[in-house]
Amino acid sequence: MKTHTLLMPLDMHLHLRDGVMLENIAPLSAYSFSGAIIMPNLVPPVTTLDDVKKYKKRIMATVPNDYFEPYMTLFYKNYDKAFLESVVDNITAIKLYPDGATTNSDGGVSSFDIEEMRETLEAMSELDIPLCVHGETAGFVMDREAEFMSIYELLAKNFPNLKIIMEHITTKAAVDMLDKYDNLYATITVHHLLLTLDDVVGGMMMPHHFCKPIAKRPEDLDALLSVALEAHPKVMFGSDSAPHPKNKKESCGCAAGVFTAPIALQLLCEIFEQYDKLDNLQAFVSDNAQSIYGICPEFKEVVLEKRPFEVPASYSDVVPLYAGKEIGWAIQSVE
Amino acid sequence: MKTHTLLMPLDMHLHLRDGVMLENIAPLSAYSFSGAIIMPNLVPPVTTLDDVKKYKKRIMATVPNDYFEPYMTLFYKNYDKAFLESVVDNITAIKLYPDGATTNSDGGVSSFDIEEMRETLEAMSELDIPLCVHGETAGFVMDREAEFMSIYELLAKNFPNLKIIMEHITTKAAVDMLDKYDNLYATITVHHLLLTLDDVVGGMMMPHHFCKPIAKRPEDLDALLSVALEAHPKVMFGSDSAPHPKNKKESCGCAAGVFTAPIALQLLCEIFEQYDKLDNLQAFVSDNAQSIYGICPEFKEVVLEKRPFEVPASYSDVVPLYAGKEIGWAIQSVE
Structure with missing residues (x-):
């Protein structure tokens, strides 16, 4: 049987939520990943050292028997340097959300005033704290990310020593x-390597394919595949796996988010093998991230292993991508 | 109180379905419209004179007390001239669906081979039977209609005496x-004068805004408004009101279709008044159609009348556009 081994897989963009949801889903990531960048968009968001420490403790409590490192993040606000110095050893990055751009992003940045952000971003540059960015404007849904490029340029030019991750x-x-720009990097999800808007609203309306940013055009998918399959050194895997309870996804006005954590590595093997690029997967799911983040x-x-695997209909009450469908790879063992 | 009077409103694109659904919804259109072009995509579709006569009879049975003319259509297939001569007095148009393009379109046209279609389309030209077309390719969802333009051109050039309605x-x-092209006309729905893709998947996922063709970009909405508000003489109102039971719309894999029939005139008044174009509404909802179809x-x-009107949460088990929301106009009387 054909097998493929991955060492220290990393998920550089993960939503673990809190409470019962955290308990249900964190073990799924902890099983197959060595670590993950943990998004701070709880309600209320993670903004203090105390928040970070306590959230990390709650996460670790759910995965007592796994080697799994939750790389903690703060929710971006304009923090002063003294505060950042006090938290730098406990966080791996700071995540910036435009206000209202996605789930639990209220209180994010409402205007990109460089001078107002300068103290924080210069301190982050000095302390080598990467800035992870949800890069969408409030514009037309298919244009939001492209419109945000000018903000990435503004940030990249003004803070050349700041590592900026386009999430x-x-x-x-x-x-x-x-x-x-030398200081721009990116994460790519597995679902954005598989889906276009056709899979969301091209046939029936598919809530489990609905996320923010929304899946775009075929030529966008091709561009993402091109850098992922080559494991472009500035690109890392980040699942953006975002669990919502089944009843929140399958109702009128469904929430944005695709849940992929427990099947991400299997799907990545399938995609990379399909394009005969399995040799590049290690860099995409771990090595690039280690270099970029210095972790x-x-x-x-x-x-x-390459064998048919039927994706479960749900993990607790969360429906994964491709629920009930057969995919081509499965996890054989984890050590 | 401000009022606006419309004479003989016509809905030039209407889905009335069959059975219980027909009984529930046909009276809603019959109340406020003088007549409507009735789509033939039943299961199985309306393809014979007998089908037409019986379907019309079933429709009329639901609206015994209203003046309402169901302008009947056939589902496009390659029909011979003798057949068309035998049905011409009982139909107003023939509706062409690309195979699988939308709800109940299986068995539609799978390739636009002009020579194979020539006998039918020439006979329709001679008998002055308009061809109504669902103009979408099987391409990327946002491109399907634009890609279909070359097929409209092919049809318009090859059959210059055929009235072709871009639905x-x-x-x-x-x-x-x-x-x-002189022989190209169009219908426009009310929801496509209100919605863009942002209203479908820009915030939450909104199944009651999901239809085919899907609502497009802001500049598309502007273009539609420009010809509708001017009551361009080749443009007619056609609601494409397409009822589905609530459970079919609000579940995973929801069906395409927006239900607007009972609130269409109210919404049109609101839109046309907003742009100070109420004087053009009569042409858009009736006069243009009378001229184009010769009916x-x-x-x-x-x-x-201009007053707050709360759209019902549902009509029988069908949820309308803007269910539970307040709109600015209501029907005062019908005579």
Whole structure:
């Protein structure tokens, strides 16, 4: 049987939520990943050292028997340097949300006034704290990410020593930005390597394919595949796996988010094998992230095997991408 | 109180379905419209004289006390001239669906081979039977209508005496086609004068705004408004009101279709008044259609008044557009 081994897989963009949801889903990521960048958009968001420490403790309590590192983040506000110095050892990045751009992003940045942000972003540059950005304007849904490129340019030019991660990129416009500025990086989800808007509203309306940023055009998918499959050194895997209870997804006015954490590595094997690029997957799911973030995850070896695997209908009350469908790879062992 | 009177409103694109659904919803259109072009996409579709006569009889049975003319249509197939001569007095148009393009369109046209269609389309030209077309390719969801323009051109050029109605147009591309060929006309829905893709998937996922063709970009909406508000003489109102039971709309994999029939005139008054174009509404909802189709509907006078009106949460088990929301106009009387 064909197998493929991944070492220290990392999920550089993960939503673990809190409470019962956290307990239900954190073990799924902890099983197959060495670590993950943990999004801070709880309600209320993670904004203090105390928040960070307590949230990390709650996460670790759910995964007592796994080697799993939750790389903690703060929710972006204009923080002063003294505060950042006090938290730098407890966080790996700061996540910036435009106000209202997605789930639990209220209180995010409402205007990108560089001078107002300067103290924070210069301190982050000095302390080498990466800025992770949900890059969408409040414009027309298909244009939001492309319109945000000018803000990435503004940030990249004004803060050349700040590592800026364009999170969950979905467009050719974002791919084209990667090589324009040394300090711009990107994460890409697995669902954005599989879906276009056709899969959301092209046939029936598919709530489990609905996320923000929304899946875009075929040429955008092609651009994402091109840098992911080559494991472009500035690109990392970040699932943006975003669980919502089944009843919140399958009702009128469904919430945005695709849940992929427990099947992400399997799907990535399938995609990379399909394009004969399995050799590049290790860089995409771990090595690039280690270099960009300067992190050294605990050892974990995940062996995947090529065999039919039926995606569960749900994990607790969360419906994953491709629920009930057969995919081509499964996890054989984790050590 | 401000009022506005419409004479003989016509809905030039209406889905009445069959059975219990027909009984529940046909009276709603019959109340406020003088007549409507009735779509033939039943299961199985309306393809024979007998089908037409029986379906019309079933429709009329639901509206015994209203002046309402169901202008019947056939589902497009390649019909021979003798057949068309035998049905011409019982139909007003023939509706062409690309195979699988929308609800109940299986068995539609799978390739636009002009020579295979020539006998039918020439006979329709001679008998002055308009061809109503659902103009979407099987391409990317946002491009389907624009891609179909070359097929409209092919049809318009090859059959210059055939009246071709571009149904429920949603794009600037279609608006731009209107004046290129004398024999091209269009219907526009009320929801496509109100919604863009932002209203479908820009915030939450909104199944009651999901239809085919899907609502497009802001510049498309602007183009549609420009010809509708001017009551461009080649443009007619056609609601494409398409009822589905609430459970079919509000579940995973929801069906396409927006239900507007009972609130269409009210919403049109609101839109046209907002742009100070109420004087053009009569042409858009009736006069243009009478000229294009050469039909003389029974007299009906609908008086609308400007006052807050809360759209019902549902009509039987069908949820209308803007259910539970307040709109600015209501029907005062119908005579």
